[in-house]
Amino acid sequence: MAVNRTDATSTTEPQIAVDGVSKTYRSESGPVHALDDVSFGVGRGEFVSIVGPSGSGKSTVFRIVAGLEAATEGEVRVEGLPVTGPGPDRGMVFQDDALFPWRTVAKNVAYGLEEVGPPEGVTVEERVDHCLDLVGLTEKASAYPKELSGGQRQRVGIARALAVDPPILLMDEPFGSVDARTKASLHRELLDIWAETRKTICFVTHDIEEAVYLSDRIVVFSGGPGTVRDEITVDLSRPRDRTGDDFTAVKRDVLAYFEDDED
Ligand SMILES: Nc1ncnc2c1ncn2[C@@H]1O[C@H](COP(=O)(O)OP(=O)(O)OP(=O)(O)O)[C@@H](O)[C@H]1O
Numbered sequence: 001m002a003v004n005r006t007d008a009t010s011t012t013e014p015q016i017a018v019d020g021v022s023k024t025y026r027s028e029s030g031p032v033h034a035l036d037d038v039s040f041g042v043g044r045g046e047f048v049s050i051v052g053p054s055g056s057g058k059s060t061v062f063r064i065v066a067g068l069e070a071a072t073e074g075e076v077r078v079e080g081l082p083v084t085g086p087g088p089d090r091g092m093v094f095q096d097d098a099l100f101p102w103r104t105v106a107k108n109v110a111y112g113l114e115e116v117g118p119p120e121g122v123t124v125e126e127r128v129d130h131c132l133d134l135v136g137l138t139e140k141a142s143a144y145p146k147e148l149s150g151g152q153r154q155r156v157g158i159a160r161a162l163a164v165d166p167p168i169l170l171m172d173e174p175f176g177s178v179d180a181r182t183k184a185s186l187h188r189e190l191l192d193i194w195a196e197t198r199k200t201i202c203f204v205t206h207d208i209e210e211a212v213y214l215s216d217r218i219v220v221f222s223g224g225p226g227t228v229r230d231e232i233t234v235d236l237s238r239p240r241d242r243t244g245d246d247f248t249a250v251k252r253d254v255l256a257y258f259e260d261d262e263d
Contacts, residue, residue, distance in 0.1 A: 013080060014041030015200055016065060016168065020074035022225075023060050033225040034060045037074070040219045040228055042202050044167070047194060049203040049211035050219045053258060057226025058204045062172045065202060066092050078168065088116045091161030095173040097153040099145040105156050106132065106141040112164040119165045131159040134193055151182035158190070162197070172204045187213055191238065208254045212247060213240050220257045229257055 023035040035057040042048045050058050063069035065076050067085040076083045078090070086092070091112075099108050109128045118127040132138050135155035145153055154174055161169055175183045191214065194201055205211050211218050215234050222229040232254060236246055 013077070015044040015046075015079060016042040016202060017077045017080075018061065018065065018074075019077065021061065021064060021071045021076065022073040023057070023064065023069070024072045035064075035071075036225040036227050038221075038226060038228055039074075040231060042200055044200055045198050047201045047203065047214055047216045048219060049205055049215040049217075050221060051205060051208055051211045051254065052221025052226065052229075053223045054206065056221040056223035058206070058221055059172055060226065061221075062170060062202070062204045066090055066170050088112070088164050089166050090168045090170050091164065091166035093154075093157045093161045093169065093171040093174045095176040097145075097157040099153060099156055099160075101145050103144075104141065105137060105143050105145070105148070108145070108156055109159045109163050111160060116164050118163075127163055128159075131163045134162060134196070135159045135189065149182070150178045151186060154178060154186060155189070158193070162193070162199075166199070168200045168202065170202050173206070174203075175210070176205070176207075183210070188239075190214065208251055208258070209242065212236075212251050212254060213242060218254060220254065222257070 018038055018040050021035055021038045025032040025034055038057070038061060050061065052058050060069065064071050065083065067083045067087060067090070100111070103111070106128050109131055110124055113124045113127060118124050122130075128141075129138070132141055135158050137152060137155050137159065140148065140152060145156070148156065157174065175186050178186065187210065203211070203214060212234055218232045218234060220229045220232065221227065232250070234250055236250065240247055
């Protein structure tokens with residue numbers, strides 16, 4: 001079950017509310033304080049990126065929002081209801097595409113639908129076809145993951161997350177391991193999908209240019225333990241020109257937070 005329905009709060013709060021979240025891991029070498037009193041919100045239909053140095057808790061907060069990990073203190077609410085585990089309201093895309101090698105592309109995309117069923121009025125096959133079309137992989141439906149490029153595998157991961165039609169897409173460094181050119185085309189495709197589906201996207205990256213290119217807003221983390229250092233609204237029209245003066249100025253603003261970081 002995704003949420004605990006006994007604790008609904010005000011409807012005026014953002015769709016995703018990360019509220020005073022701290023996280024301490026218990027490891028063999030002692031406790032690791034990964035997050036300290038982290039709060040931020042993500043509005044419905046918004047594209048928000050979390051950036052920060054390595055080890056600042058970006059993946060940890062992602063996993064807590066996804067419901068894969070519990071907060072030590074504080075809570076995450078989605079639509080006002082505390083997250084207690086993963087749910088079909090939050091699709092996840094990871095850096096490691098985590099596809100099933102023994103399943104075809106179509107069967108990988110169908111995976112989540114086998115549990116929750118297709119959206120009303122369509123069959124599993126129609127839904128899979130639609131999602132493969134969204135990511136431009138229709139002709140690879142019968143291929144196996146090993147027959148795909150890294151960028152194509154990430155597209156399958158996105159199609160799989162979209163298949164159950166979650167209102168929220170959580171993405172943890174999804175393009176971290178693809179080359180720069182593929183990354184740029186995946187960026188354009190993701191923005192097209194976002195514009196078409198109006199999903200809320202929460203995106204973790206350490207690539208500042210990627211964050212400025214994609215996001216409405218950037219939440220800047222600082223490390224040791226992870227805290228929210230600032231939030232930057234990216235007030236640039238789309239499509240964005242990575243070489244433009246405005247773009248470069250925002251990038252410089254975000255970079256400035258990293259330059260005086262100890263990391
Ligand atoms: N399962 C775990 N057990 C113990 N410590 C952990 C665990 N997962 C993460 N940590 C620690 O928590 C801190 C935050 O890690 P996290 O992976 O969230 O950072 P990050 O910002 O995503 O880093 P990166 O950009 O390098 O992926 C780090 O000090 C890390 O070593």
